[in-house]
Amino acid sequence: MPIHLLIVDDHPVFRCGLRALVEKEEDFEVAGEANSGEEALDLLARTCVDVLILDISMPGLPSPQLVEQVLDQHPTVKIVVLSMHDDEHYVREFLGLGAKGYVLKRSTGTDLIQALRAVCRGGTYIDPELTDAILPAYTGRPSTKKSSKQLELLSERELEVCRLLALGYSHTKIGNRLSISPRTVQSHRTHIFDKLGLEDRADLVRFAMRNNLLL
Numbered sequence: 001m002p003i004h005l006l007i008v009d010d011h012p013v014f015r016c017g018l019r020a021l022v023e024k025e026e027d028f029e030v031a032g033e034a035n036s037g038e039e040a041l042d043l044l045a046r047t048c049v050d051v052l053i054l055d056i057s058m059p060g061l062p063s064p065q066l067v068e069q070v071l072d073q074h075p076t077v078k079i080v081v082l083s084m085h086d087d088e089h090y091v092r093e094f095l096g097l098g099a100k101g102y103v104l105k106r107s108t109g110t111d112l113i114q115a116l117r118a119v120c121r122g123g124t125y126i127d128p129e130l131t132d133a134i135l136p137a138y139t140g141r142p143s144t145k146k147s148s149k150q151l152e153l154l155s156e157r158e159l160e161v162c163r164l165l166a167l168g169y170s171h172t173k174i175g176n177r178l179s180i181s182p183r184t185v186q187s188h189r190t191h192i193f194d195k196l197g198l199e200d201r202a203d204l205v206r207f208a209m210r211n212n213l214l215l
Contacts, residue, residue, distance in 0.1 A: 002029040003120055004048050008040045008066075009033075009055040009082070018053065018082075021109045028116065037061030037069075044074050051078045051116055055105075056085065056094065062168030067097045078119040082112065089205045091130055093166075096209060101125040151211055153195045159213065161188040165201070166208035 005028055009015050015033050022028045031047050034040040038061055040052065052070060056063040063081075070077055080101035081094050091102045100119040103112050104127045115125035154162060157178070164174045171182040171189075178185075198204050207213075 003027055003116070004029055004031040004050045005116070006031055006040065006043060006047070006049045006052045007033045008035075008037070008052060008058075010035045010058045011055075014055075018112075021112070022116070025113060037063065037066035040066065041069060041073070044070065044077070049074070049077055051080060051119060053080050053082055053112075053116075054099075056081055056083050056090070062170075064093065064097055064167040065169065067094060067099055068167070071098045080112075080115050080119055080125070086130060087202065088130065089202055089209065091126060092209050093205055095124070095126075097167075102130065103127045104129060150196055150207070154192060158188050158192050158195075161185060162192050162204065163208060163213040165189060165192075166205045166213060 005022060007015050007018055007030060009018070012035070015035075019030045019033070023030060031049050032043045034043055036058060040054075041061075043049075044052075054063060054066070067079055070079065078101075079094075079099040080103060081099050082103050082105055083090060084105045086104055094102060101115040101124065103115045103125070107127055107129065111127060115127075118125040151159070160178060161174060164177065169177070171185040174180075174185045175182045192198070192204070196203075196207060198207065
């Protein structure tokens with residue numbers, strides 16, 4: 001039986017090229033294409049899919065939230081991230097959420113095919129260009145003493161907001177989820193950044209991953 005793929009990317013030309021690439025392989029079949037996370041969830045509810053190929057830079061539903069929902073509703077689906085981002089925190093973030101592969105968009109088609117086959121066999125695939133940056137996190141055990149002390153600086157509500165911000169939720173969606181106003185969310189965000197000495201979202205995501213807030 002062929003491996004059924006769902007391509008999720010908001011660029012039609014890129015999706016077309018990706019479809020042509022994977023369908024050259026006899027064991028792959030594209031079951032559908034989606035230009036947003038919402039459309040992907042709708043297709044998954046109606047279509048047999050083995051592997052979801054996901055671009056993480058799309059408007060609408062944040063990709064981390066999409067990964068969570070896909071794996072919650074369809075736990076047998078394997079997710080391979082196809083991204084332009086080569087920062088290690090993105091790799092750790094999505095692998096931590098349950099994605100099984102991370103491939104850079106600038107990589108060769110061979111890398112993507114290898115990733116798809118690896119995850120179908122039950123393995124994990126990280127783009128070779130990123131291996132040197134990622135392996136230390138899995139071969140060593142860095143001290144968490146500083147991080148633990150930083151966790152104590154945050155209130156329970158600030159920890160909730162920190163986690164949701166790191167997962168890519170907007171202020172409005174966080175407010176709806178926690179029954180507080182977007183303005184209050186912004187206030188919590190400011191306090192979190194001040195207490196932890198963070199400069200941007202990348203710092204926030206790294207902090208959340210170090211402290212297992214994304215699990």
